Amino acid sequence: MPELPAVDGVLSAGAAAATVDSIAAAQESSGAIPWYPGGHVDPWDHVESAMALSVGGRYAEAEHAYEWSARTQRSDGSWPLRIRRGAVEDPGSDTNFCAYLAVGVWHHLSITGNRGFAERMWPTVRDGIDFVLAAQHPRGEIPWALDTRGRCLPEALLTGCSSIHHSLRCALALAGWLGESRPDWDAALGRLGHALREHPEAFASRERYSMDWYYPVLGGAVRGGPAGERLRRRWEEFVVDGLGVRCVADHPWVTGAETCELVLSLDAVGWRSAALELFAAVQHLRENDGSYWTGLVYTDGRNWPVEHTTWTSAAMVLAADALSGTTPANGIFRAERLPGAPSWQDGPCGCLQGADLAADAS
Numbered sequence: 468m469p470e471l472p473a474v475d476g477v478l479s480a481g482a483a484a485a486t487v488d489s490i491a492a493a494q495e496s497s498g499a500i501p502w503y504p505g506g507h508v509d510p511w512d513h514v515e516s517a518m519a520l521s522v523g524g525r526y527a528e529a530e531h532a533y534e535w536s537a538r539t540q541r542s543d544g545s546w547p548l549r550i551r552r553g554a555v556e557d558p559g560s561d562t563n564f565c566a567y568l569a570v571g572v573w574h575h576l577s578i579t580g581n582r583g584f585a586e587r588m589w590p591t592v593r594d595g596i597d598f599v600l601a602a603q604h605p606r607g608e609i610p611w612a613l614d615t616r617g618r619c620l621p622e623a624l625l626t627g628c629s630s631i632h633h634s635l636r637c638a639l640a641l642a643g644w645l646g647e648s649r650p651d652w653d654a655a656l657g658r659l660g661h662a663l664r665e666h667p668e669a670f671a672s673r674e675r676y677s678m679d680w681y682y683p684v685l686g687g688a689v690r691g692g693p694a695g696e697r698l699r700r701r702w703e704e705f706v707v708d709g710l711g712v713r714c715v716a717d718h719p720w721v722t723g724a725e726t727c728e729l730v731l732s733l734d735a736v737g738w739r740s741a742a743l744e745l746f747a748a749v750q751h752l753r754e755n756d757g758s759y760w761t762g763l764v765y766t767d768g769r770n771w772p773v774e775h776t777t778w779t780s781a782a783m784v785l786a787a788d789a790l791s792g793t794t795p796a797n798g799i800f801r802a803e804r805l806p807g808a809p810s811w812q813d814g815p816c817g818c819l820q821g822a823d824l825a826a827d828a829s
Contacts, residue, residue, distance in 0.1 A: 469524040469794070472787035477747045483787055485757025487523030490516050490777045490784075494528060497553060498535030502776050507556060510536065510546040510564040511630075512778035514571035519781035521575045521796070522788045529575055530584060536568055537591040543617070544598030560613045562599045563627035566634035568592055570799070573637040576644070577796035577804070589645055596638045599631060600655045607655075607662030607811070608669040622671040625663070626678040629686030632659050636687060636805040643806065657809030663688035665813070675715045677705040677725050685732040687802045694736045705729075710765055711749040720771070722762035723752045727782035731800040734789045746786055752779070759783055 517532035549557035608623035711726035733742035758775035
């Protein structure tokens with residue numbers, strides 16, 4: 468059995484194993500991992516949960532989850548937004564959801580070195596990324612969803628596009644590992660990163676959500692000094708001392724997944740003490756069986772919604788791995804072993820101009 472993550476004084480390896488077990492217990496016989504037993508499946512959170520299974524050494528269950536993704540991919544490279552017990556509840560397509568498989572496959576490959584797995588999953592990853600990039604606007608942003616007729620919805624979301632930025636880097640890493648060349652993905656990554664850094668007007672205004680605050684850092688589009696400035700700017704709005712991170716700035720509700728994603732963002736920019744403090748603070752959401760509540764309304768001490776979500780537990784496991792440096796994939800959100808992106812700038816005619824590949828791999 469591989470070593471499981473342990474964060475000294477906060478989460479033992481045995482506790483992490485119990486959390487992984489709680490995710491595995493929710494997995495359906497098809498391989499799908501719903502939000503909770505009997506709940507619905509979405510392609511993004513399904514992958515996040517599969518990643519936690521890989522961290523926990525449950526490689527067969529993780530690969531079963533990825534095989535579900537391969538089987539349920541549609542001919543255009545997309546997945547439905549929402550599935551319950553094999554039945555499609557929302558047939559639309561979320562671009563971020565469709566890109567995220569690349570992160571999961573690269574993560575599992577980084578842990579296991581299983582070339583056969585990577586080769587089997589490559590066509591699914593490739594087609595998903597091609598589907599997403601077919602929707603990219605010339606400025607670089609990507610609409611958040613397509614309707615059932617394949618028409619792009621009008622809004623691009625900062626959080627979703629930041630996550631796609633990370634997915635593209637993982638997809639390029641996988642392509643390179645398999646000897647595949649995708650210069651079109653390189654160019655798309657460069658345009659997307661430029662839009663995320665330089666064109667806030669390209670994205671719908673959702674500033675009340677904490678994800679829009681930290682996701683450009685988590686997704687790797689903003690790092691270094693600008694990342695630190697971004698995180699400092701709204702820290703007091705979103706971070707509740709001793710409890711975690713608000714999901715939205717105007718509600719007294721801290722959530723486990725957002726807190727752990729901020730932990731990963733802090734770890735990515737080297738703010739280790741703050742990351743450890745936040746990770747310790749959010750353990751109040753833990754249940755005795757190792758699962759985690761989604762969040763807490765702290766003004767009345769009530770856990771809400773009344774659910775223990777697999778993806779919240781998965782975020783805890785991934786944060787523990789990053790902080791403990793346990794698995795070979797612990798640095799995936801620090802962008803370790805991921806390719807840099809081409810740099811782009813606005814040209815005098817208002818069009819984007821490409822430059823040489825950036826050397827920064829973090």
